Amino acid sequence: MMDLKLWLSILIVCEMAESMGPGQNWLISVPPVISVLESSCVVIPCMYDYPKKGHLWKKRPGYWRRGDDIVASNNPKFKVTQEFKGRSKITGIIERSICTWQLNDVRVTDAGPFYLTIEIPRFTSYTFSKDTVALNVFQVPEPPVMTIEVSNKVTATCKVTHVCPTSPPKISWSHPGITTTTTKLTKAWLTTSTLTFTPEEADFNKPLNCTVNFSDKKTAEGSVLLVKKST
Template identity: 25%
Template sequence: MDKETKFMITCLLFAAIFSSVSSAEWKATVVKSIDALVTSCVVVPCSFSHTGGNLPTSRLRAMWHDKGKTPDTKGNNIFHSDATLIKDNFKGRTQMLGELGQNNCTLEITEIRNHDNGPFCFRVELVKSEGNEPTKDMFSFVEDCVELNMITEPAEPTLIQPMAATQGEPYTVICSVMHTCPTHVPTLTWNWKTEGIIVYHRLIHSGNWETQSILTFIPEETDDNRELTCTAAFNEKKTSSSKLTLSVKHIENYNHIIIPAVVGIGTALLFGIPCIFMAKKYKNRIAELQNQEGF
């Protein structure tokens, strides 16, 4: 291998090493704003990267603090790995849902109060394995903070239905509601039978989720103009509902005409056919007698 080739390989190795080091940076992806229903809960999606390489959760210390306030101080943290440094009015109401070792900084806040609006910023510190002492590697993502939009009353569920129901045929109605707390999803209930109900949960975008309840039933004639109600309960504290009035298309019943007609036809056949045979028999007999007299 000549010197030029060795030099090129060495340069490529240095470039690869430099690229892998420089690609690691302090960066966070946090939703900028999210709705939060007072008395309910909210989950703030968050992910981050750091310059320390692949570290276990035990080597990372997390906190969420008020923007513009000094982190790592009791009066400024809504969450901290050290529970003694959490603000009193947030104690017991916040927790990290993801693993820091997997670069997940998702935050849950429960029992939302109307002053929990923020903005709040995430901070991570790399710590030594001995004694949980911080290193010089730490970062507050003050350019990527979240602000909570306080919602005092829950949104009403949305009802989706076909134009009209038909008596005796399967009919489906969908009730859906948006929310921002997948750890405590809203409960959807109907003023109807509990069987034939399917529930789905799905992520729409940026921390916004949808819960769907699909009701399938067979309407009867007595269900026409009946009121159907779907109620959403948020964290078992606040509720909202939507309703619709069923319009059931009747299927005409012609049995009162068909059955007597069938009975009449059956009776006519029952007595008519023997009569025909008997009349034919007597006609043939009379013809025979007439022939004998003429003979």
């Protein structure tokens, strides 16, 4: 799992790095707003740069804040407030200028705004108070997008976007068959389940359903009618 988190942090900020400066100023790249389903999780991508002045500091305590409360930290010196304890953690490597963090079991009250503070020992500290991240927490999941192709076999897809690749939604089908599931990064994370089976006469003119389960707490369902192809 640690390899996945490191890969996630690096992948999700690689495009951000192109817009960062050469280390002459304090800069950060974070999305200003992320929409997330209540009770699911969210990974907040983040990358920063700082005036290095010829030094690469190996130890850099960092923490995310909401007002005076610390909501995530990479150092036990900075205590996470009770409301976020056990739900929030920095998954990026601060010393590599990756400040990505993950919040689990998102609540409506987790709207933010959140911002990052970096402390560099014997050098300085800096708070990105003007570069905040807000969460738009919605309570009802959107239905998945479905497609279907019918020939000798049925090939159906069920797609859903989300913001937590470390815990993607689970997709199940109302009909047995061979299923494959993939997750990839587009504008958001997209999880796709593909179902393939050989239909029988009794399968036609009936709905084919896919159910999306978010963190075992909320579900959404999509449906398409299985129609026999004209000959």
